[in-house]
Amino acid sequence: MKTFSVGDWTKSRLISVVVALIFCFLCQLAFGGDGLKIYLRLLFSLVGIYVTLAVSLNLINGITGQFSIGHAAFYQIGAYTAALLGSTYFSNMANHSSLLWLFMAMIFSAIVAGVAGFIVGLPSLRLRGDYLAVVTLGIGEIVNIIVKNQKSLGEAYGLSTAKYESTVFAVVLLAIICIAVSRNLLKTSHGLAFLAVREDEIASSAMGVNLTKVKVTAFVLGSAFAGAAGALYAHTKGFVGPADFSMDTSFLILTMVVLGGTGSITGTTCAAIVLFIIPEKMRDMHDLMLGVPIGVAIGIMVGVGMLKKIQDTFHGDGKVRFGMNIGSMVLGIIVAYGASKLLCTIHGLQTMVNGQLFRMPVLAITLVVVMLLRPQGIFGHNEFSWSWVQKLIGKKNVPEAEVAA
């Protein structure tokens, strides 16, 4: 029986905080510089921001089960708050510590976005499932349309604000805090109450869980983190414009949560990193022949079809199944390669297309394919833990989770 001791707790907390801070410093050292690294810094900061966004949406969407798809609205509110503050109050204080200002901007944006989250969280009490989804989507759109029409917010042109180098440190710290808060929540009985609301509202209410409080808390927490992320975005780019917060942004964040596994912090984090880097890298893609995407599409269809077939019909040994899955993926890649080579020899398919156009279709295909093959997301409800890794690689003698011991 493992019992709780304050000494152990202090030690482990101290170690995690110190490790986290060191990690933030290292990231700042590695990516924070000037010169050639500017692009890298931007990319890295954005990855961190999107991790925060995805994990904070996961809090609303995955853990509490409130299907919100307008997360970009809170992100936008945070970004504009920081940009406005920065241009009105901080323009002549440029010599002060930028990190201090960043934290102030983050806190302020978080508060403003949290209030907005509270306002949006209220309707969630009356609405369920798809209806809530549509309303949050609508709120996201309304916020964007209002911003586009406000002179003081720069209309469609956006606002510019100060640009800082120290954002990398703040970005990583925010992402870590966001992940830690979610994880802490799930480790205590409070988090179980959140999960219970996701599972069954009527039953959890009958068990004494205050639905109003849980739902609104989730919305406020999630949107506050999104707002803080927005503040960092504004100061990373030095500019905010309505186009950065369109419906597509909301869908991108949603895709991260869904792909990683709704409710799984680990999954969401991984998905956020992968899903942000891949489309971003595709921006650099040069012109390619029209035959290539068609060939790739055929390859995906073959691979996915095989995977689906295996999942539906094969119930044998896990290792064989794993091998077959890998095999069908490899086959899909080979088919994709062969088909695109072949198709590019056809005259009509040799037209050049801008590779950038493929960013969103790739995201969309990922979303659909994951839903077809694994609707619970790649990680499902699972979290990263060492016993889980052991189970995954096939060790049978895994001790049952320690909680029961």
Add this chain to the structure above:
Amino acid sequence: MTTLSALPLASVDFTTLPQQLVNGFLLGAIYALVALGYTMVYGVLKLINFAHGEVFMLGSYGALFTSWMLGFGPGGNEALTGSWVTLVIMLFGSMLVSGTAGFLIERFAYRPIRNHPRIASLITAIGLSLLLQYGGQIFLLQGGKQAINSKVNPYADDLTFNLVKPDQKLAAEAATYQKRVDDAQVAKDKQFEHEPDRFNPSPLGVSLEKTLNELKEKQSDITNKANLTAVTLKIPKGKLIMLTAILGLMCSLWYLVMKTRMGRAMRAVSVDFNAASLMGINLNTVITFTFILGSTLAGAGAMMYSTFQAAPIDSFSGAAPGVKAFVAAVLGGIGNIPGAVLGALVMGIAENLVTWSGYSSYRDAIAFVILIGVLLFRPGGILGSNKVEKV
């Protein structure tokens, strides 16, 4: 007057209100066709088919390409004009394209995950919608925004109705001014006949010309004033034909749903999915049929939207009408067929009124504002009933 101009509605011209209402009604009728697809699919599958707007978009392309095939494409014969046959062929073309799209979407995207949690199908729907928008961009947007050649529509001329005649006194005044203008014209012409140099007239000629111009200005001023008191309605003949066609489609839909075997099956499935299946109804057939039906109606709406409303077409052009039609369906009570029509008419009129009152940049926001209002205060919609979960 200062107080009035300070009001946000000061720029509003009330004599154009009836025209706006009629325009809104006609636009709403098109939305109704699209909203029916949302509502039927929701009724049967309890799924918000986010890709319905994209089915609509494909339908517009269907109409566009059909018109090209009929010779109205770029570089076609300039002298060619359309007839009702052209319009009918285009209608069938777009219905065929969108019907096929709806069938494929159901078969390959929704059916495999029908038994998974509903959120999974909702996300698939979002994914499909994005895929069709951005994927379509690659294949369809090579030539930028397209529009259907206006010559396919032979019924572009207006029917004019005078609802309120111009103010009698002003009209009489305008008539007297007209007479004075005519007299001055005659006097001027007479004088100018004798002028040796027309471009450098004598002082008398100059003064006559000046009087004439002053009178003309006054006359047009008065006529304008008189016209402002008049209320006229202009409806293109084509739109009336469109409205008739929409009514026809709706009546056949009503017949199909209420009177045929398949319609009965559809209604049964919408009441209880599992029970209907146990009663020997083939779910796959019913669902496929519903999708094809809804998509075909959306295709018809798309053809009308792009032909009679002359809306430009690109791969994103389905999103806005799609959202509005969806809001219409929710407004009327989703799953409720008459509700969808009613909601769509309200939406169409609301949209036109927002533009009319000078807030056209908020035109797309109004849909969401209405949606949120409805869901918060009457979640079941106008005609729908709010179901309480059974404990």
Add this chain to the structure above:
Amino acid sequence: MSILTLKDATIKFGGLTAVNSVSFELNKGDLFGLIGPNGAGKTTCFNIITGVYEPTSGEILFNGKRITGTPSNKIAQLGICRTFQNIRLFQSMTSLENVVVGGFLRHKTVLGSALCYLPGAIKETEKLKLQALELLKLVDLDDVANTRSRDLPYGKQRRLEIARALATQPQLLLLDEPAAGMNPNEKKELLDMVKKIRDELGVTVLLIEHDMKFVMNLCEKIFVLDHGEEIAQGPPSEIRSNPKVIAAYLGEAV
């Protein structure tokens, strides 16, 4: 001493009167049965008591305090908890987690402490887990503590629901058809368990059940409902021979 009193409780859904002027009184430590044919309004009674629906008229007193119109989470806090006819477990959570959620309303730390992972919240969570394990032992489910509840067989799910309700530390426990779908053996075990809950934990039990033998053996007092109205009230022996009850059950009374 009376723990729960219904006074002329009535609820109407549109034109339908689901429960019409029902009054009964439960004393502390009672084992009280609520029976009646299908659609008689029994579950609706539960829903009124637990605040899922608000009665159209009449009032409900718990420990002498009026609780009509109180939201259901407050009612759970006051000490009334229930199980559901169509099992409503938190399906993708383990048995243990299900029971911990039941105990959550006695959790004493604030959310902030949980978010920062402060010792208070951890200790409190561990306490709840220990309590949950005890309860799982009571309903004989400690061997499946870490199994996801949707993977449990039907009978175990019913028992888990009882454990979860007990975790809220209720004074009054409402069981909605606890024996439905159980075999005779399981029913006998359940009977003993309910008795144990009353005797050892001192919880008053109000239960709905269709199995007459089960109700007659278990309950000390029975209330019969038909078409939303009271037709009989009294100890099992009286109910058994009541002609109205027999008529309501079409002569199928035990």
